[in-house]
Amino acid sequence: MTDWQAHERANRAGAALATTESGETYLYFDTAAAAPPVVAAVEAATDYLWKTARTGPYLPSLRAEIYAQLDEIRARVAAFMGAKPAELAFTRNGTESISLVARGLRFEPGDEIIVPDTEMLSNIAIWRMVANETGAKIVTVEGGTSGLLTPEAIAAAITDRTRLITFAAMSNVTGAVQPVTEICELAAARGVLTHVNAAQALGMMPVGLDVWPCDFISACTRKGLRAIEGSGVLAVRERHLAEMTPMLAGWWNASFDDAGEVVFPETARRFEAGSPNIPAILALGAAVDTAHGLGIGRIHDRVRELTTYAAAKLRELDGAQIYGPADDADRLGILPFNIAGVDPAKLTLALEARGIIIEAGHFMATPILAAFGVERMARVSLHYFNTTEEIDRLIAAIESERGTNA
Numbered sequence: 246m247t248d249w250q251a252h253e254r255a256n257r258a259g260a261a262l263a264t265t266e267s268g269e270t271y272l273y274f275d276t277a278a279a280a281p282p283v284v285a286a287v288e289a290a291t292d293y294l295w296k297t298a299r300t301g302p303y304l305p306s307l308r309a310e311i312y313a314q315l316d317e318i319r320a321r322v323a324a325f326m327g328a329k330p331a332e333l334a335f336t337r338n339g340t341e342s343i344s345l346v347a348r349g350l351r352f353e354p355g356d357e358i359i360v361p362d363t364e365m366l367s368n369i370a371i372w373r374m375v376a377n378e379t380g381a382k383i384v385t386v387e388g389g390t391s392g393l394l395t396p397e398a399i400a401a402a403i404t405d406r407t408r409l410i411t412f413a414a415m416s417n418v419t420g421a422v423q424p425v426t427e428i429c430e431l432a433a434a435r436g437v438l439t440h441v442n443a444a445q446a447l448g449m450m451p452v453g454l455d456v457w458p459c460d461f462i463s464a465c466t467r468k469g470l471r472a473i474e475g476s477g478v479l480a481v482r483e484r485h486l487a488e489m490t491p492m493l494a495g496w497w498n499a500s501f502d503d504a505g506e507v508v509f510p511e512t513a514r515r516f517e518a519g520s521p522n523i524p525a526i527l528a529l530g531a532a533v534d535t536a537h538g539l540g541i542g543r544i545h546d547r548v549r550e551l552t553t554y555a556a557a558k559l560r561e562l563d564g565a566q567i568y569g570p571a572d573d574a575d576r577l578g579i580l581p582f583n584i585a586g587v588d589p590a591k592l593t594l595a596l597e598a599r600g601i602i603i604e605a606g607h608f609m610a611t612p613i614l615a616a617f618g619v620e621r622m623a624r625v626s627l628h629y630f631n632t633t634e635e636i637d638r639l640i641a642a643i644e645s646e647r648g649t650n651a
């Protein structure tokens with residue numbers, strides 16, 4: 246059995262944990278935005294940065310050592326995502342990963358791209374741009390108030406012109422965990438490509454080309470995976486690599502062939518242009534090692550238990566409405582809610598003053614909020630480092646803030 250608190254104590258031993266003015270440790274419930282990075286990730290990035298400050302970054306021996314490390318990290322991250330090293334690209338963030346897929350494929354006028362209404366801005370904007378530029382058409386599928394997509398609804402939206410379906414494995418707003426495998430299987434059977442946005446899912450549940458029969462996986466690494474900001478990943482099935490256009494080009498991904506023509510490797514490195522974000526990639530390696538060490542299955546089970554506990558506690562609050570799937574088994578780690586008569590933005594600020602971090606807003610997912618008829622929600626998002634005691638302290642704080650009309 247994993248002793249999660251012991252793990253977290255050891256993890257944070259090197260970090261002077263922030264406390265409030267009254268001396269209480271901050272409680273962090275906003276992993277869906279970004280988790281506190283694991284200390285090993287911060288150390289990997291800062292160690293490198295200090296080395297560059299002391300010796301300069303371009304010592305031939307340091308460069309050789311670091312580039313060798315990047316190759317090793319690519320192999321480890323790829324293995325974590327059931328991919329070959331050649332199928333894995335380092336990106337600057339999840340939005341870049343999604344854009345690399347959208348801009349890497351060639352769409353024809355009349356092609357259809359399915360973008361369900363469960364999606365957040367980063368998985369909408371680029372597809373709309375590409376559709377406008379190419380004459381492709383965006384087709385919407387509704388997740389409804391549960392935020393859950395059904396394979397039937399996706400199947401009904403597929404036509405002879407459907408090229409691709411893009412959807413998040415797990416919603417950043419409702420926490421709804423989608424039937425990814427079923428959707429990818431039915432799409433593949435109809436010759437339709439699938440792009441899965443694993444922004445919240447990576448590091449929180451099993452994610453990978455070996456887990457889902459999809460074509461592309463994009464993810465942020467500062468959320469469930471607990472790496473640092475400024476990194477993301479993209480996994481592309483090998484069979485698509487050669488036909489995809491690199492959105493960005495320059496040194497690191499391009500080279501001249503014997504005839505002086507610019508060429509790109511037939512690996513996912515074709516998507517990485519210019520100087521790599523070395524501190525962030527080193528941090529990513531450490532974060533993957535930590536998640537791998539804990540075991541992604543155990544992390545998933547732990548977050549599921551905490552989700553059920555927190556949902557039950559939130560429901561006990563008078564006037565509370567939790568949005569998204571009715572059955573807690575259909576969501577993971579994310580609980581959006583409102584309490585009658587309480588402004589979620591004010592509640593969030595009042596909780597921060599008590600050292601308890603949640604988030605409030607529209608989460609850049611206006612279509613989902615429209616389905617619920619609200620403009621803003623509060624959102625609690627959990628990770629394995631949270632505890633039932635922390636959730637109790639959160640609930641007690643919400644109760645007491647309600648008394649002061651937050």
Ligand SMILES: Cc1ncc(COP(=O)(O)O)c(C=O)c1O
Binds near residue numbers: 365368465
């Ligand atoms: C569902 C979803 N997709 C994509 C992204 C984009 O990720 P990044 O911030 O790494 O660009 C986010 C980030 O908040 C997200 O919540």
